[in-house]
Amino acid sequence: MQIADFALERYFARWEFSVRHLLCASDVEAYPLQELLALADPSMREAWDGLRLGYTESAGHPLLRAEIAKLYSTTARDDVITFVGAEEAIFLCMHAVLSPGDHAVVVWPSYQSLYEVARSIGAAVTLVPLDPHDWALDPDGVLGAIRPNTRVIIINFPHSPTGALVPRSVLDCLTATAEARGITLFSDEVYRYLEFDEAQRLPAAVDLGRRTASLGVMSKVFALAGLRVGWIATHDEALRERLSRLKDYTTICGSAPSEILAIIALRARERVIARSREIIANNLPLLDRFFDDFGEHFIWTRPRAGSVAFPRLRTGEIDRFCAELVEAEGVLLLPGSQFQHDGNHFRIGFGRTDMPQALEHLERFVRRRGS
Numbered sequence: 001m002q003i004a005d006f007a008l009e010r011y012f013a014r015w016e017f018s019v020r021h022l023l024c025a026s027d028v029e030a031y032p033l034q035e036l037l038a039l040a041d042p043s044m045r046e047a048w049d050g051l052r053l054g055y056t057e058s059a060g061h062p063l064l065r066a067e068i069a070k071l072y073s074t075t076a077r078d079d080v081i082t083f084v085g086a087e088e089a090i091f092l093c094m095h096a097v098l099s100p101g102d103h104a105v106v107v108w109p110s111y112q113s114l115y116e117v118a119r120s121i122g123a124a125v126t127l128v129p130l131d132p133h134d135w136a137l138d139p140d141g142v143l144g145a146i147r148p149n150t151r152v153i154i155i156n157f158p159h160s161p162t163g164a165l166v167p168r169s170v171l172d173c174l175t176a177t178a179e180a181r182g183i184t185l186f187s188d189e190v191y192r193y194l195e196f197d198e199a200q201r202l203p204a205a206v207d208l209g210r211r212t213a214s215l216g217v218m219s220k221v222f223a224l225a226g227l228r229v230g231w232i233a234t235h236d237e238a239l240r241e242r243l244s245r246l247k248d249y250t251t252i253c254g255s256a257p258s259e260i261l262a263i264i265a266l267r268a269r270e271r272v273i274a275r276s277r278e279i280i281a282n283n284l285p286l287l288d289r290f291f292d293d294f295g296e297h298f299i300w301t302r303p304r305a306g307s308v309a310f311p312r313l314r315t316g317e318i319d320r321f322c323a324e325l326v327e328a329e330g331v332l333l334l335p336g337s338q339f340q341h342d343g344n345h346f347r348i349g350f351g352r353t354d355m356p357q358a359l360e361h362l363e364r365f366v367r368r369r370g371s
Helices: 007-015 033-037 042-049 062-069 085-097 113-121 139-145 168-181 237-247 256-267 269-293 318-329 355-370
Strands: 080-083 103-108 124-129 150-156 184-188 212-217 230-234 346-349
Touching (some): 033 256, 042 256, 062 080, 062 230, 062 256, 080 085, 080 237, 085 113, 085 150, 085 212, 085 230, 103 113, 103 139, 113 124, 113 150, 124 139, 139 168, 168 184, 168 212, 230 237, 256 269, 269 355, 318 346, 318 355
Parallel strands (some): 103 150, 150 184, 184 212
Antiparallel strands (some): 080 230, 212 230
16 A cells, blocks of 8 residues: 555654744643543443453444444444544545545545545545635535546535534535435534534434444544544444454554543543633633734634534735744644645634643734734
């Protein structure tokens, strides 16, 4: 297998743990272990205290899969298979649904593995761009890209990196088309539950069809990236079987401590999600004010969900801007070039508690640069 370097991850490998402020983080401020353990019910505290560090069930701890299934309206435990993070889930699902000569349709910009893994398999990929003016998706663009050999349509809402959502009618259209044509609809839903207006929350794809697959992870909404727990929920039994067999060649099973901690978080999901939503709610008005104050430098398309946005630098070159910022202020932004996007956009994150301090450094840099 030949696969291109993962630009975003190589970028983070260089900078993530050496800068003062990661103002482009995609996750929410990580839960401290002791705070998470304090949320455990008696049975899970007992499971944690008596944990034996052996192998775990390949599909995932039965209690973990049962809790994940409760995030959806039509799923049971056996509709869920867990992975070591969302990345393994993406990698194996693409291998499960695609072969050389097949075709994939991918909404873009997107996380690189959502299309690069398909290319590495030997599948052709059509990227369907969101409208950069408001990050809307034209469903006709997706439908028009479908070929006789299309095996998967890949969507991502709430969207990363833009924070966009689509109307329910668009999701229904894509689901109905995929179902009718025997195409897998793979839906990256890692920011679901972080909609700013909960009334705009879309149904999970798994709850809309029999050939749909919903991707989830503990990293974003649940602020537990270090657990490396992801999953796919699908009613497609054949797909789950292929995923299980492929997983035998990668991680085989998950981490026992991570599974117990994930169960604790999921059983306390209302409090965990509320914490994430509060951090975002506190930070977002600060970004609104910043981009209002510096409107001559940036174009701000306000996100509708998640913990990241994709504003645009009006003048200058975004890669140079980000390089100068990190050198001068120790603040990291993620240029759009890391998404293979040439629109002078950049990813900014607002899920970390140090965002106000990071924004002060950014403001100082912009004022100095503009003077």
